[in-house]
Amino acid sequence: MNGKNEKWRKNLWQSQINPHFLYNTLDSIIWMIQSGEYKGAEQMVSSLAKFFRISLSQGKDIIPLEKELEHATSYLAIQNIRFKDKFEFSVQADKKLLHYLCPKLSIQPLLENAIYHGMEGVYDDGEITISVYEKDNLIHIDVSDNGLGMPEKVVEYIMHNRVVSSKRGSGIGVRNVDERIKLIYGEQYGVTIESELDEGTTATIIIPKLEETAEINSDESNKTKL
Numbered sequence: 657m658n659g660k661n662e663k664w665r666k667n668l669w670q671s672q673i674n675p676h677f678l679y680n681t682l683d684s685i686i687w688m689i690q691s692g693e694y695k696g697a698e699q700m701v702s703s704l705a706k707f708f709r710i711s712l713s714q715g716k717d718i719i720p721l722e723k724e725l726e727h728a729t730s731y732l733a734i735q736n737i738r739f740k741d742k743f744e745f746s747v748q749a750d751k752k753l754l755h756y757l758c759p760k761l762s763i764q765p766l767l768e769n770a771i772y773h774g775m776e777g778v779y780d781d782g783e784i785t786i787s788v789y790e791k792d793n794l795i796h797i798d799v800s801d802n803g804l805g806m807p808e809k810v811v812e813y814i815m816h817n818r819v820v821s822s823k824r825g826s827g828i829g830v831r832n833v834d835e836r837i838k839l840i841y842g843e844q845y846g847v848t849i850e851s852e853l854d855e856g857t858t859a860t861i862i863i864p865k866l867e868e869t870a871e872i873n874s875d876e877s878n879k880t881k882l
Contacts, residue, residue, distance in 0.1 A: 743782030
């Protein structure tokens with residue numbers, strides 16, 4: 657395996673879900689059961705099962721965008737219950753793009769950033785939206801929130817420093833996603849962040865349109881090509 661693939665594998669390994677997320681979710685499920693909130697607990701268990709089933713994805717590193725969106729929606733559903741409906745969320749996706757491939761665990765770090773930074777100080781009117789659309793023959797995945805926004809220096813920090821693992825989130829980091837995408841597809845792709853104070857933030861993933869017949873890397877189990 658060449659140096660580029662070794663670095664990609666290292667980035668993928670670093671992107672795995674932190675146990676804190678699982679601990680926090682299980683704690684919430686136990687609390688809901690003890691409080692008699694059985695419906696919420698049932699929904700959380702169902703979302704958690706789907707979340708980890710797609711996380712595993714039979715060992716595949718690249719999965720259809722439809723599955724990646726299911727994973728992202730499961731994550732949002734879990735966090736929405738944990739934070740007592742602090743925010744609403746929606747997914748708007750061009751169905752013609754759902755069969756194209758996407759690096760696994762790409763959207764969740766952007767959602768995590770929106771929840772723990774964008775929703776900070778927001779109490780019951782938060783909104784997080786995932787939008788998937790085609791622009792200039794490329795796939796764009798926007799994660800937008802209506803939070804407080806961030807100054808440019810904070811955006812620079814997020815894009816150039818990996819988030820440290822903590823009890824608040826998985827610790828994956830937006831920068832890590834950007835690096836993974838660049839390693840897989842090239843320097844012209846990746847993640848961008850636009851934010852305005854008191855307006856909100858939009859983080860965008862830009863990737864090419866690739867199908868399962870194409871070859872992205874040299875791993876025999878993940879054969880894809882342009």
